[in-house]
Amino acid sequence: MSTAQTASAAAPTPTAALPRAGVTLIATCLALFLGQVDTTAVNVALPAVRHDLSGGLAGLQWVVDAYNVTFAALLLTGGTLGDRFGRRQLFRIGVAVFVLGSTACALAPGLPVLLAGRVTQGAGAGMMLPQSLAILATAFPGRRERNRAMAAWSLVAGSGLAVGPTLGGLAVQTLGWQSIFWVNVPIGVAALALTLRHVPESRNPDARTLDPLGQVLAVVSLALITFVVVQGRELGWTSPATLLCVAGCVAGPVAFVAAERRHRAPMIPLPLLRRGQLPVSMIVAACMTFGMYGMLMLTSLMFQQERGASALGAGMGMLPLAVAATVLSPLTGRLVTKHGPRLPMTAGMAAMGLGILIYAVAGADAGLLVLETAFTIIGVGLALNTGPVVGVAVSAVAPELAGLASGLANLARMFGATLGVAVQGTVMDLAADGATSGPHFVHGLRIALTVACTVEFAGAVVAYRYVANPRSAA
Structure with a gap:
């Protein structure tokens, strides 16, 4: 999720020690894992948070979106700050702020403090995550080594998002909902410790001014x-x-x-959004996360409030999605190389829409096999679309703007996630007339999921119609 325009501008010579670069990779991946897992793990903790801190569905939506809004809004500025003042320095500050926010969440005596902690976490993620790719580009100047590092980064990014509900369910079940925030502290401290000696500092001498x-x-x-x-x-x-x-x-x-x-030097250069592949990729990215993030929040409530599952049971129920997304993500690159991005993006969005549609039609009281099949299809779609949607954005601009394009694509992803949680939660609450279980809840869930799958199918249409043909895209 980098917004660095010229990450290699201050790169060291190719003789840089590989062990040092390896430690840099570990440090950046630890921070990335923190930010990505936290984005989805909190969903399984929502019923426990409601029980301990009170608050209705709107309060639970804010527990998710307080993080998403702040994270999305600071993505591009975080990258610019790193370019100007040092990526390692901003990375450290971001990790420290994220740890501080996690501590506040874990100690929260009420919902207002928890929301303040979530905002702090989002601010930290907005500072640390945009630096990670730029730091790796500096630490791995050789093309082959850099590609391997980027592959590891991408695997951590995808798997972190996908396995968040399962890991979060395990933590909530065994140690309480506060543990999903406490676990961030030692991981964040470890990432900070690794940056003290091993992570190289770099800046972009041509960095944009702040906006x-x-x-x-x-x-x-x-x-x-x-x-x-x-x-x-x-x-x-x-x-x-x-x-x-x-x-x-x-x-x-x-x-x-x-x-x-x-x-x-605007934060978002508007001419880039008027035409071409960048706005197309942003629309598809927003549609993708709109459906997925809202669905994850509602699914956690469905398993625990309607089906009576534990937090761990809810996390395990969503495990097929995580497995499919993690296993298939590395194979997507081959599809893009052979066919271009249009096919995997269109198929991915259609698969996510189909999976959510099956879920909506079957309902919360469906057999577990039907639900797990739906989640698997959603995971397949997520794997097919996640990498290509950023790849299209980056390939649509000049090389010196690649980092900015990546940041815009990820901004669109977080914007879609924020709206997905807000809209689907509100639609369900309206259709269910405030019910937290029973027939009204099941009906509300169906209506909300129908909205989600409609947006996913719309994204598939946009990908099929407007993503460049395979030859030109490749």
């Missing part, structure tokens, strides 16, 4: 959109507070576009 106004407007706009979707029913859709926030949802993006047009 503070654009950053503030991006945070406010994304937060307001999420707030309206999550809190609209509780406040009243026509209440003055909701209508004021809706006005902010319109004014915020307009002000952001105006600010970006005037800034000489």
